[in-house]
Amino acid sequence: MNLNCIKYLIFYSILCNTLIAQFTIDTSKRVNYLAIPVLFRTPETGWAYGFSSSLTFKTSNKHDTLTRTSVIQGLAIFSQKEQNIQAIDASIYFPKEKYILYFQSNHSYFPDVFWGIGSNTENSNEEKYAFEQFNSSIHLKKKIAKHLFFGLMADYQNVLQLKYGANSLLDQISLFGKTPYHVLGFGITTSYDTRNFTFWPTKGMFLQAQATSYNKGIASDLSFNKVILEGRFFKSIYKNQILAFQFYNHSTIGNTPFRSYATLGGATNLRGFYQGRFKDKSMISLIAEYRAFLVWKLSAVAFIGIGNVYQSVTKIQTSSVKHSFGGGLRISILEKDKLNLRIDYGFSDKYNKGFYFTLGECF
Secondary structure (H helix, E strand, O other), X not given: OOHHHHHHHHHHHHHHHHHHHHHOOOOOOOEEEEEEEEEEEEOOOEEEEEEEEEEEEOOOOOOOOOOOOEEEEEEEEEEOOOOEEEEEEEEEEOHHHOEEEEEEEEXXXXXXXXXXXXXXXXXXXXXXXXXXXXXXXXEEEEEEEOOEEEEEEEEEEEEEEEEOOXXXXXXXXXXXXXXXXXXXXXXXXXXXXXXXXXXXXXXXXXXXXXXXXXXXXXXXXXXXXXXXXXXXXXXXXXXOEEEEEEEEEEEEEEOOEXXXXXXXXXXXXXXXXXXXXXXXXXXXXXXXXXXXXXXXXXEEEEEEEEEEEEOXXXXXXXXXXXXXXXXXXXXXXXXXXXXXXXXXXXXXXXXXXXXXXXXXXXX
């Protein structure tokens, strides 16, 4: 790990802490506002910068310990690879958390890379393309028992443009959604959450299942179904040492459009693989992490993961399973909420490796 990167991580943490101390949270107020610069790096974006603002508030009185603080966040990001993203994200916790509302909306223009479809695509296939799209989703959950939630959701995607070269690999492959399209889906979700913290749990589990149907007869250009299953498990094995595991499966059935394909890799999956290096209708992954506090605000992480993309359950190729491993450092910027800046390096082989400098954990 580059020493200059570690020094920069510490400097950026001090900067964020200074801004937070000056502009955020006054516990005597029910509503607080924060605006800070944003800087991060991933293999998909290179260095990226921007601006983030957030509004935090309680839907009940400020002394209510049974209700988490709600947040509405706005974000504008620009990268050295000429990508740009504008987003609004909200998590609203109603009194005693009997209901939770999530809302996300974003627009992006994103020059990207494509290697083909499936688990056996060659590194030499690499070609550039770009997309512009708008996404919006809303998700309302109701508590039906202790730690258990059930909810309804709606998801909208509008691909405004998809740019690729004539006679390119993407041009030659037969796929749905290679021209502008929009889809609207409705679904159900259930989750079970016993984690003691959201960002850096030391114990507990998070289990979630989502099923969404996009129907050509209901404001969609294509019909397909999507199911997402996820399990996260956390266990303290010694003082300030944690084992963390994540199982994740993203499956689609039907006329799945190109921009709704599952992708392996990225900052929240198998680090080291470019997000989308392997792409297909579905994907599955398993990640294990060892997390340990070091000193001051610093912690260390070691991780390993395996996974693969697949077209259908009967066609999962165990002979081409992908793997990556690596490690990194964490530096706390919000100690009360256990929120960290992270610097990771993931490696699979000489073609699939990457450095990540971003906020929050992989899972």
